[in-house]
Amino acid sequence: KNQVEQSPQSLIILEGKNCTLQCNYTVSPFSNLRWYKQDTGRGPVSLTIMTFSENTKSNGRYTATLDADTKQSSLHITASQLSDSASYICVVLPCGGDSNYQLIWGAGTKLIIKP
């Protein structure tokens, strides 16, 4: 069964610190892997999209990595800010999926940044 699992479920760090969120998936083969940021009560916003052949992709202070051999992805946040408090969701599109209706969503990691 295709699954996407994220860890930790929640994380609290101090402002200015770095953190890394993990995503393990069983989807194989897959077309692309995405990370979204979702503020409370809002819709998710795309951070990064990586195809199966990419190892890393950055978006400002956000850097996503992908290891297709171990089926793991991570999202690293540098110099965290209070506005980074949100849920971060890992999403995988299986290979052969030609539309977003086949996306497999993780449950997300809730990140809280404290001053």
Added chain:
Amino acid sequence: SQTIHQWPATLVQPVGSPLSLECTVEGTSNPNLYWYRQAAGRGLQLLFYSVGIGQISSEVPQNLSASRPQDRQFILSSKKLLLSDSGFYLCAKEGEVYGYTFGSGTRLTVV
């Protein structure tokens, strides 16, 4: 999102009452549109998707239905709400190069 409009933002409805959530989008014509539900602590669950006017595909059998009467309008409905219909409902438009744009969502509480 500026290109997807969802309303209302919050809604409290009694069990057994009807439901109508509307989503309108701007931008390119004939977009692929999606309705998702998000329960607390769970991943997004795809409910319906539409590739064009009058074309609806359902992913999960349930108490809900969807319609697309116009190219840029997507409606989620129910004739009789259940307690289990409570959740955060999101409309999404398929963007260019693998992207989604989400609406701001509707928080539905069935009491």
